[in-house]
Amino acid sequence: MTTGNADEDDRRPGGRRPGQSGTKDAILAAAREQFAAKGYAGATFRGIAAQAGVDPALVRHFFGTKDQLFAATLHLPPEVLHRLQQAFECAPEDMGERFARTYLGLWEDPATGAALMAIMRTALTNDQGADLLRDFLQGRLVEQVASSLGADRPRLRALLAATQLVGAVMARYVVRIEPMASLAIDDVVALLAPNLQHYLTGDLPDHAHRP
């Protein structure tokens, strides 16, 4: 498809010789298009590199894993995934509180909150954004959380807890509705944690009604 390192590549569209920052931008632009066109699962380092006119090794050098590259296209700071993963490295009975505190903390932090807001808005305003977010959540995030849970139906549990947190941040940070908007973080965590804990490790009803 294309060859060579971008720093040596005069055949790049536009003929510009990008510096390192330009190369990164070109990779991100290509990654966004490939993720949009093929979904999270379908997009490949090779395809993204080809479209950006660089070697796949350079994509890996700049962005690490496919997760990290995808996170970068969403402008998701790398510590988001890391902190969420760490939240579940604890005793099962503490997971509800830890998940709440970590996720709300990511929204409180300006460095990560803006990125999370952008992602939520994108997912809600266009189907492509929703598709990408779904693939990513199904493929990675829920799986990652679920792998920390010993309980039955771990993916359903992780997702139920996530829905509560997403609804809570919408009320608090997006729509800013009282009294959720003004409560101290510790109070919000204390209010949500028991329900999150129930989803993560409590008794869930059987799917008695499943057709």
Added chain:
Amino acid sequence: MTTGNADEDDRRPGGRRPGQSGTKDAILAAAREQFAAKGYAGATFRGIAAQAGVDPALVRHFFGTKDQLFAATLHLPPEVLHRLQQAFECAPEDMGERFARTYLGLWEDPATGAALMAIMRTALTNDQGADLLRDFLQGRLVEQVASSLGADRPRLRALLAATQLVGAVMARYVVRIEPMASLAIDDVVALLAPNLQHYLTGDLPDHAHRP
């Protein structure tokens, strides 16, 4: 796109000559669809008028600004508020399940689901939409639910339950993430109801950390 005043327009799809009230309804229906499909920012007078089969000037004549048109579309189908109100006319211990079943039912029903989707997308994509939704929720919906609760802090309880339901419909209807998207309604209700019930009538922690 389309021309002429609707009252003179025989080329309207279907060839019907609507009266003023029918024209307004057609514009509102078109506006709801356009806001839902494109968000507040993306929807235009021209596109709404085209879909309604009227001149953009007529849309402006009836509804004024885009904000005012949006506010008009926010007037949900009257049965939404009515059905939510009815959900709380029951024994306190049944409220969690009734609230879940009613709210999810409104999203399942095409007649009301499109309006709810439009509101959610708009609230998330522009601050004005968020303001409108906040005013509506604070002024009407939460107050109405809270008035049915005998417990302490009824507005906080109603809002917490609402955040869980909003997060759940985002996962199920907007992002369509599995396994939430494919579960039978009865299963989703059974999964959410205990937590909703806890918010509505259970013991909530004191605000020990309030500054």
